[in-house]
């Protein structure tokens with residue numbers, strides 16, 4: 228009798244776990260179809276530029292956000308809002324790099340290779356080292372004017388604050404190359420590189436731990 232009771236108890240527990248899992252899957256699927264129905268592969272804010280998606284034109288209508296730092300004019304306001312909110316929260320930010328032309332990228336790569344060569348690496352080793360964190364000219368997201376390299380000015384309590392990481396999505400920015408997704412993005416973890424995708428998409432990606440490549444894949448499947 229005890230064995231039968233124990234069996235039924237276990238059965239009920241497994242059933243509860245399964246139903247809870249199903250509920251989560253359904254919530255995710257509903258949310259997924261809701262967001263996917265609102266966006267499309269041709270949306271300017273979803274432009275995918277990476278090693279497999281090279282662009283030949285770096286022509287972008289630019290707007291200024293800080294001295295000598297330009298972004299796509301459509302994200303000037305969001306960028307300024309992010310910077311202002313960070314100051315207000317006590318975690319001021321500094322933009323290190325924003326829009327870069329294909330020529331700028333070429334110079335950056337060449338300078339990087341020179342730097343690595345001076346450390347005694349061979350040319351091939353130097354190139355490989357530079358390409359760990361820097362995309363080939365034509366393959367950098369910075370050509371779109373939608374990417375920012377951001378430094379946090381305040382390092383609180385041994386190190387880093389988490390303000391930017393936690394709040395960027397509210398302004399439409401995502402941490403573009405997170406830890407654990409290197410196999411998909413093909414770029415090492417870059418805690419400084421943020422990319423504008425819009426608030427709804429940013430929140431969706433963050434909540435579901437997805438990178439832009441994965442969203443584009445979902446969209447391609449949805450429209451196939």
Ligand SMILES: [Zn+2]
Nearest residue numbers: 374375376420
């Ligand atoms: Zn960057």
